[in-house]
Amino acid sequence: MLDPSETPDPSAEKQRYELFVKNLLEHEPSIRAFLRGLLPTWQDVEEVTQEASLVAWRKFADFEEGTSFGGWFLTIARYEAMSYRRRLARTPMVFSAEVWDLLAAEVDEDEHGPARRQCLEICLQKLDATSRELLMKVYSPGAVMREVAKQSGKSEQAFYKVVQRLRSALLKCVSLAMAKEGLS
Template sequence: MSEKRPKQAANKMGIEESGDASRFIQLFMAHERQLRFFVHQLLPDRNDVDEVMQNASVVLWSKFEELENDSEFIKWAYVVARYEVLAYRRQKARDRLILDPDLLTTIAQEISEDPIIVQDYQCALRECLEKLPEKDRRLVVQTYSHGLKVSQLAEELCRSVQSIYRKLSGLREQLSRCVKLSLAS
């Protein structure tokens, strides 16, 4: 009797007995870190990334039968994740730190066309962050990894919101130049 229950539950969820669930889980787990990094490049806040990853995984599973070739899973997952990021961005459109949709699409396309660049970019960015003075590195991490709002940072640092935006803009440009130089060499 215990054998029938899982099959019945699986069938209610739309899982075929052919091993689609197992195949999906293997593919998803094999590529989850790459996919998470991809989403993190488009959304700096970890909580946002978690939410988009959750939404993307549901969509990926619900459309898994559309995947024709397992070797194309990550490219397919990038497309789904990009759409989920765009949908999430529409919900969060009031936040000034979110990237322009056209820029977001460009970044997503570049990353999805060459997955190796993701690893190279991640290493270069990590090295460039390490080169920043501690105070600047902390500001970048607090803003983009911890998801603090600029107004909160300004209050904590006893600075104007505008000065924080200017500082972050300069640091982004500095990191961008450093990453480009690192990737070029």
């Protein structure tokens, strides 16, 4: 609830919001990529991203303009992910604390994220239409992989192999494209 005695300046609020959203739009993809390397599912990634975003907004007054929003946001996301991990059930998909710490500690702000995304789109365009559609089905929101496998007419094992081969080819293509651009 707002305290009536503390009437906010609407234009200042709007400017503050615009700055925050601008930064968030820019850095959210790299945060999701970072979290994907820690959390077992995309669903988990989305949840932690949203939680981290909310925390970032609440703490935005502490953010010093001119410093790296990406680094600041990454730190928040790292803490939120750690907190989230404690709530995860112990399954083979959840890494031990030691592995988790190693993975989390080695990640910096991914400054080449937008370039990587562009390279990926170019590489996807180079895939044959069937393969590309298959990947898009697998990664489409809410898709169930074994159902996609069933639809493809392949056995689950064969299907997983196809998907992995495509991912591997894409990774090579993206790495090559990034290297050509002098990025890595």
